[in-house]
Amino acid sequence: MNKLMRYDPFTELNALQKQFFGDDPLSPFKGVNIPTTDVYTNEDNQLIVEAHLPNFNQEDVDIQVDDGALIIQAARHEKEEDKSKKYVVRESSSSFYRRIQLPERADINKVRANLDDGVLKVAVPLTPLPEPKKVAIESKSRKKV
Numbered sequence: 348m349n350k351l352m353r354y355d356p357f358t359e360l361n362a363l364q365k366q367f368f369g370d371d372p373l374s375p376f377k378g379v380n381i382p383t384t385d386v387y388t389n390e391d392n393q394l395i396v397e398a399h400l401p402n403f404n405q406e407d408v409d410i411q412v413d414d415g416a417l418i419i420q421a422a423r424h425e426k427e428e429d430k431s432k433k434y435v436v437r438e439s440s441s442s443f444y445r446r447i448q449l450p451e452r453a454d455i456n457k458v459r460a461n462l463d464d465g466v467l468k469v470a471v472p473l474t475p476l477p478e479p480k481k482v483a484i485e486s487k488s489r490k491k492v
Contacts, residue, residue: 384445394471396447401465403443408467412455417447417469452476 385397400408400421408421421443449455454472461468 382443384447386447388473389470392473392475394450394453394473396445396467396469396471398443398445398467398469399465400443400462400467402441403462403465403467405462408462410458410460410469412449412458415449415451415453417445417449417458417471419443419445419447419467419469421467 382401383399385395387395389395396417396419398419398421403421403423407423408419410420411418421441423441449471450473452474454474457472459470
């Protein structure tokens with residue numbers, strides 16, 4: 348007897364979600380913290396990018412502006428040698444990459460960044476928006492005096 352199984356198009360997606368977000372006890376990602384990035388404007392005159400990079404030092408982070416985008420990269424490599432153990436070298440690494448498209452009015456020559464307590468804050472000044480121009484309305488029926 349053949350049994351028909353109902354096809355669920357989201358089965359694989361649900362399995363991936365469980366694995367990635369730690370619902371699966373066999374997940375290789377369990378306990379992995381994915382750094383968050385917040386992008387917002389400050390009083391409409393600055394674009395602020397905050398990247399949460401715990402355990403990264405200033406030397407680990409590289410910030411560039413290229414082709415209208417802000418690129419933030421961070422990489423940390425740790426190497427441990429322990430002569431009392433059988434392995435020769437134990438290495439681990441962490442990396443982070445974000446590419447954020449900047450608005451046309453971004454002043455890329457005045458971008459500032461600082462890293463405090465694991466939070467990278469990049470401030471991109473924005474040039475002011477032009478004031479709208481008032482247009483006078485004329486009418487042919489009005490006669491000039």
